[in-house]
Amino acid sequence: MTEFLESVLRGLGTGSVYALLALGFVIIYKATRVISFAQPAFMLAGAVLVTYLVGPVGFWLAVLIAALLTAGLALGVERVAVRPMVGRPAFVVAIITLGVDVAVRVVVNGFIGLDVRHVGDPWGLRTVAIPGTGIDLQQRHLGAFLTTAVLIAALFAFFRFTRMGLAMRAAAYDQEAALAQGVSVGAVFALAWGLAGGLAAVAGTFAAAGASVDAGLWLIALTALPVIILGGLDSLPGAVVGGLAVGTIQELAASYQQHAPWLGGNVSVITPYVLMLLVLLVRPYGLFGTREVERV
């Protein structure tokens, strides 16, 4: 039982990173109806920025500055590469974001250099014991989970209680109607990209906490794709639940895979995709996605 609970807690830590990444994908999708494949590059850029900033300013301030700078980078990409494509098919814009992803990663890889880099998080691989349970929890997983919880609460408050949040929800529901009501849809697009960039930077930092930053870190962001399909492409709660579910299932699969050796040595790598397929079989729009109705 202890092993099971420890696996679940590790999974929630890993899943928090997936949830932050998935939120970025969903925010951009809801605002612009485009899946941005540039999120992996923003994630890598944010983590690399932290590795440079952590020495001079400390970990938390480094994360904040890196998130702001990455949000700025995302805003720039939106203004230069995506905004001129408004009105074009979403597929075309998605392909442009793929190009942006490759270009940004090539530049960022130059700043990684030959050796691995470190985000200098305060936790390393230390654990904390939960009193009376015999359960050891890695501090970095606790840090990731709590930080994600705070960010999600802030995001939901922003969407619920602020004018800009309301404008973003309106634009997500019907862009033309929102425009007619005086909502600046351009500002909504820009803010969506900025938020997604900032979230990706925080996710990248926590993905590298206790480990290291190398050019392959961006691959973690690809796990967010089954997460958003699983949770529902246009659902913020779906992104959070999907991320946590995928992280947990992955860790459980890794912990118990020795009971099914016929599945191979590293079955946890494919569990997000298996889970996604299983959910899509019964809920084609994901767990929380909006069912589309088309008249023919």
Place this chain on the structure above:
Amino acid sequence: MGRHRSSISDVRRIGSGTLALLLCGALVACRGGDAETDASGLKTDVGVTSEPCPEAVDKNKGCIYLGIISDLTEGPFRALAVPITDAQKAFWKRVNTAGGIGDHEVDVTRYIRDNKYNPQTHNQVYQEIKPNVLALAQTLGSPTTAAILADMKASNVVAAPAAWTSAYAFEDVIVESGANYCLESMNALDYAREAYGVKSVLAVHLAGDYGDDAAAGAKLAAQSLGLTFNAVKTDSGADKQAGAIGAILSGRPDLVILTMGPADAAAIVGQAAARGFTGRFIGTSPTWNPALLQSAAAPALLARYEQTAPWDSWGTDTPGHQALRAALGGVTPNEGYTSGWVWSYPMKAALTKAVAGGDLTRAGLVAAVKSLTSVDYEGMLPAGAGNYAAGPNEGAVRVTAVYRPDRAAPTGTKQVRPLFTGPTAKAYTLDGPCYAKL
């Protein structure tokens, strides 16, 4: 009608143009394919010119072009590959400064390509440079080199590999150096049994003939020594090690043999130790990167990890190591430099022998390799190393050194066991690639 005639003539023009292009292409593809004999009686074909090298020391000498295909930008071994390549440039510069190979100098700078540690890319760039090079001064990676090996054999392209799979002992076109992963793992088990009394072993390895070869060596040694053995395959990527860590924690072996990249190894050692694993780890040489001593896994690496190596490290005092340090000046020490330097000696010996035999064609170079009975490694490997004429088993180098992480050492590791051949590796008959026995 006029338009029709014009259209026919256009078609003919396009057709004849296409034919001309194809003929040109065929001619280019065959360029250098015919052997020539120069005034000194030296027979040459591809990749050898009478014109000087681009960065020639002596403009009166011709040029031998060697290609380099390495993991230079985004693959998992780039931290080793870049210094390997720099060391090879320095090695051949030293050879050229010392008079070159006969009436030729050697260029390894014009045809350098990045494989991104991807077999398809490796094959693509190999095909690009193949018409212009005599041989390959470096082909990095076991799975990547496997993608071009058949073509190399068909075209008589000799290569110095930046890898140690046991299959190379059976290939005439490969001039390998040092103990292969299989024999290295056997020595690792002999060492661990003697030093720590281990009774159970788990090999965590990448798929393919890098990881499989080391795991097979560990399996064969475990069988010979009566140890319990298990193996688990993993994937490249620090985030993909949860399965391997789970296998280590559930099996609780005394020793884990690691064959993967440095970030993967650090993730496994660090997280397994954080979750209470108290066994030992030994990684093959590509698992180490000095930057890991700055990572969160550093305490676990310092306490539980050791690394095997096929030759002595950067700071050793052999003539070869001294020449390496002198040639590279004030670079930050890195074992990639040492490896790149060592791997170049047999190519130099083969080229020298081919020139001495008057046949510097590709086929002549293969014949020279097959007749090499020793290579002068300037003390970096024991005397007798480089005996390609003796065949796979008799010619195999079987020595391994063991290192442990040490913050004070120039490359982050300190020797704990000098080059040795364990009883298991010594008794093993290399009768085929080890990975086939996993």
